Amino acid sequence: QSALTQSASVSGSPGQSITISCTGTSSDIGANNYVSWFQKHPGKVPQVVISDVSNRPSGVSNRFSGSKSGNTASLTISGLQAEDEADYYCISFSSSGTWAFGGGTQLSVL
Amino acid sequence: EVQMVESGGRLVQPGGSLRLSCATSGFTFGVYWIHWVRQTPQTGLVWVSRIKGDDGTTHYADSVKGRFTISRDTAKNTVYLQMNSLRAEDTGVYHCVRDRPLWEWGPGTPVTVSS
Numbered sequence: 689q690s691a692l693t694q695s696a697s698v699s700g701s702p703g704q705s706i707t708i709s710c711t712g713t714s715s716d717i718g719a720n721n722y723v724s725w726f727q728k729h730p731g732k733v734p735q736v737v738i739s740d741v742s743n744r745p746s747g748v749s750n751r752f753s754g755s756k757s758g759n760t761a762s763l764t765i766s767g768l769q770a771e772d773e774a775d776y777y778c779i780s781f782s783s784s785g786t787w788a789f790g791g792g793t794q795l796s797v798l
Numbered sequence: 799e800v801q802m803v804e805s806g807g808r809l810v811q812p813g814g815s816l817r818l819s820c821a822t823s824g825f826t827f828g829v830y831w832i833h834w835v836r837q838t839p840q841t842g843l844v845w846v847s848r849i850k851g852d853d854g855t856t857h858y859a860d861s862v863k864g865r866f867t868i869s870r871d872t873a874k875n876t877v878y879l880q881m882n883s884l885r886a887e888d889t890g891v892y893h894c895v896r897d898r899p900l901w902e903w904g905p906g907t908p909v910t911v912s913s
Contacts, residue, residue, distance in 0.1 A: 691844075724898055726843070733906070734843065739899040777843050785857040787833065792842040 692717070692778055694790035701798050705766040708793045710778030711759060716788060718759040722781035725754060725763045728792075729774045737776075738763060765795075773797040800824040800902045802894050807907030810884055818879040818907060820894030827875040828852035831897035834868065834879050837906065838890040846892070849877060862888075884911045 693711040700706040710717070710725075717723055721741045726734035736745055738754035741761060751766045761780070765772055778790040806818040820832065834846040847858045847868040856868050867880040877894055891906035 722898065724901060726901070728843075733893065733903040734901075735903075736899075736901040739901070743899060745900055775842070779843075779845065786859060787845045787848065788859075789835075789843045789845055 691788055692780055692790035694776075694778060694793045696791070697794045697796065699796040699798055700768045702768050702770065704768050705764060706768060706795065708763045708765075708776050708778075708795070710761045710763070710780070710790045712761075712780050712788075713759055715784070716759075716780040716782040717756065717761050719783045720781055721756070723754070723756060723761040724779050725752075725761075726777045726779070727772075727774045728777065734777065768797050770797050800896060800900075802896060802902055802904030804892060804894050804904045804907040807892060807909045809910045809912065811913050812885060812911055814884050814911070816881045816884065816909060818881065818892055818894075818909070820877040820879075820904060822875045822877070822894075822896070825896065826851075827870075827872060832870070832877045833895045833897065834877075835893045835895055835903075836888070836890040837893060841890075844890070847879065848897070881909070884909075886911050 723741045725738040727737050728734040737752045741756045742754045753764045776793045801823045803821045828851040831848045833848040836844045849856050849868045865883045870877045889911045893906040894904045896902040
């Protein structure tokens with residue numbers, strides 16, 4: 689199993705939109721719609737913001753959206769706010785029955 | 799309310815063994831997969847293993863296959879992670895997590911493998 693590939697960091701100004709990508713293979717992201725995204729603030733447990741590629745759990749801001757194209761999944765955050773500054777992780781199910789996380793992307797809101 | 803509570807983490811020497819427990823409540827245990835995830839500042843989140851609540855089907859990350867064993871006790875709604883032949887790289891906070899779509903996380907239990 690290989691970890692999914694995420695860029696190490698991304699930044700944006702308040703009110704802007706940013707997109708974080710998560711690249712896998714035809715055996716994981718490209719093979720199913722089981723991709724989720726987690727937001728992790730320091731000292732807190734991760735919280736899901738997107739499940740199953742594009743589903744937003746109840747209580748999650750509609751500024752968060754997810755999509756997938758081929759072997760790459762994406763998380764878009766619109767109308768950036770200071771509270772969005774956190775680490776973001778993707779996870780995908782693999783055809784082998786295992787799961788794998790991305791390496792994480794640190795979002796800075798300038 | 800869904801609750802996931804881990805226990806059993808401690809300092810252990812390389813080559814040693816440890817058993818972690820995850821007590822769950824607030825949902826029908828047999829309906830979900832339960833995962834173990836390791837968190838470290840250096841590597842972030844790493845998926846370790848999962849078990850299906852009803853029939854006990856298991857899967858493991860390559861890095862722990864043959865060393866770790868996940869199991870469950872349906873009478874106690876509890877999941878275990880038996881960790882053998884521990885290595886320094888197994889160090890981290892271990893979280894048990896209820897499966898998608900809502901991915902409910904426990905607070906974690908710290909494991910340190912060091913001499």
